[in-house]
Amino acid sequence: MMTIAPDHTSVGFIGLGVMGHSMAGHIMKAGYSLHVYTRTASKAESLVAEGAAWHGTPAKLAEACDVIITMVGYPKDVEEIYLGEDGLIAHAREGAYLIDMTTSSPQLARRIYEAAVAKGLHALDAPVSGGDVGAREARLSIMIGGEQKDVEALHPLLSLMGSNIVHQGQAGAGQHTKMCNQIAIASNMMGVCEALAYAESAGLDPETVLKSIESGAAGSWSLSNLAPRMIAGNLEPGFYIKHFIKDMGIALDSAKEMNLVTPGLSLAESLYQQLAEKGYEDKGTQALIKYYTGV
Structure with missing residues (x-):
């Protein structure tokens, strides 16, 4: 099992909106090597100025990271980012952890999990609640579907973003x-x-x-x-x-x-x-x- 510690782990974050920007910032401030991608490049400027590495595509980000977190808009975006030909599952490092924190479809979360496992990857659906304030103050509620061992391995990272982290069951249970x-x-x-x-x-x-x-x-x-x-x-x-x-x-x-x-x-x-x-x-x-x- 990978050691999820700042000096061992490169973390990718895709989606730097109202909540994602704060969440990614907490990870970088904790000492992790942060890699970012967002469709609107200007949203990443402040994080890049502070030391985050910018990547032009999700695929390029995936190739550089041990853990990848997504916080995007709609299920169609999640499906494209994870399951597309140039998506995360096709390009992630073997053994990488994929955490989708978007609020999305439980059925899609299950499909992503199954595709990830088939490629030797780990996947969690981990949507959050708490809004912009919870994201800024790192006290989000994080609801997780996936394997217990993966939740335990990623707990140090998840705790940087949330204060109420609960494993709800198998893939799709978080959604x-x-x-x-x-x-x-x-x-x-x-x-x-x-x-x-x-x-x-x-x-x-x-x-x-x-x-x-x-x-x-x-x-x-x-x-x-x-x-x-x-x-x-x-x-x-x-x-x-x-x-x-x-x-x-x-x-x-x-x-x-x-x-x-x-x-x-x-x-x-x-x-x-x-x-x-x-x-x-x-x-x-x-x-x-x-x-x-x-x-």
Whole structure:
């Protein structure tokens, strides 16, 4: 088993968006040799300036790394990066570890795992929750599917990005767990927005209302972290609406396969679709408040 330590391990990171940039930065600051690739090269400039090595393609990055982490947008991106002719599995070093932290399809995670094993590689699906704040503060929740021995080997690296690291089961289990997370958030976000809209309609001060309800039975991460942004009119993304719609679509498809009825999820997805159609797809999920206050 490879020693996952800074002086032994080169780590590749693909996808340097709102969360990925912070996550990759933590790895480099811990002393690992960091290699990066992202479709928009400018997103890598600050990390390269601090010492990260830039690669022009995922294939070139794969050839240089012992561990590769991906944090991209959509399942189609994951499939191309891992399973394409010029993808990671075709070009990774023998024995390399592949960690997909994108929220993606459980079925695709299983396919990637099987293809990786066939090439003598290790693969984990390890989606995260915690948004931009959790990524910056290295306290993400990391939900993992794959082999226990691989989770144990990679724990020192994963702990640089998250504080709640849980092995959920075999390949695909991490993605299924993330679907549970997104389903819970979807209905909760509607409740948070409706509570704030109600407070305003009743002539209350939303900030004062929040002081009373966030520490009681109504308390949630979204209420404490996103409601203040709603009140302040800050719609900038900690997590994009367009990506949340993608996640809800995956969850709806998976639920349908299991003959599970999810009316709350269906309603939330429809509301966010309406916001996207009105031009809010690149705003944060807290922009749902606009549905209740007038878009």
